[in-house]
Amino acid sequence: MKRLLLLSGPIAAGKSTVATALVEHHQFERIRSGDYLREISRTKGLGSSRADLQSLGDSLDAATNYRWIIDDVAAKTIETRPEQDSWLFDSVRKNQQVIPIHICHPVRAASLC
Template structure:
């Protein structure tokens, strides 16, 4: 049986950092599902905007058209079926219904991990990311008020494991995740 870790949490909370740590820590075959890459490829094929907002809008339209199943049916299942990897990570679930669809899979053990941190820490991380990536910090207020961000933050209430990324180092998070996965 495959093991599937779902990550959720606010923008700039540390999902990518944790994903990188998980992938590099596991020597038994670990991979991750790239929902953002799927959206980007689809947006390009459909001549749609490929900026953050455009990809959010595309994801929202797919959510509506598929009852939030696109991330399971069009991203997760095809990639998992074509690989021998036993450990998988979905880098960002945004909606409760997406989590429900993943939990209904019979061919995988699911662990939903929600990352959180104090707002001041998240804002500072976003500020540093904006400085490096050339994004305007003013976008942060609009970003955190977007319905996807609001709903993603609310997934803390249904997570199997909640980790405060301001409290410990990445290695301890990896250990806690594998311990929780073994119990799942």
């Protein structure tokens, strides 16, 4: 059974620390949107600062109704490793980004809030 864990939180909240532990101790594979955003930014001649990439992500959210995160990043990454069962997506910044992920990968959700 495939598992897709979404890790979200503000800058410096410890997401990378948790992600590293999950990768090292529980065989999760990471899915990241940063490389995708940097490539789009480079081809369009845009800046590559964190603020520039967040702005680009915001514009992609608006243009795709938040689907780019699953269609262009997560699904394509998962397709490259069909043998991998546990995936960690540590690039989710907005609640609206969860909806297309949940539609494509229906799971039981638990809130820790």
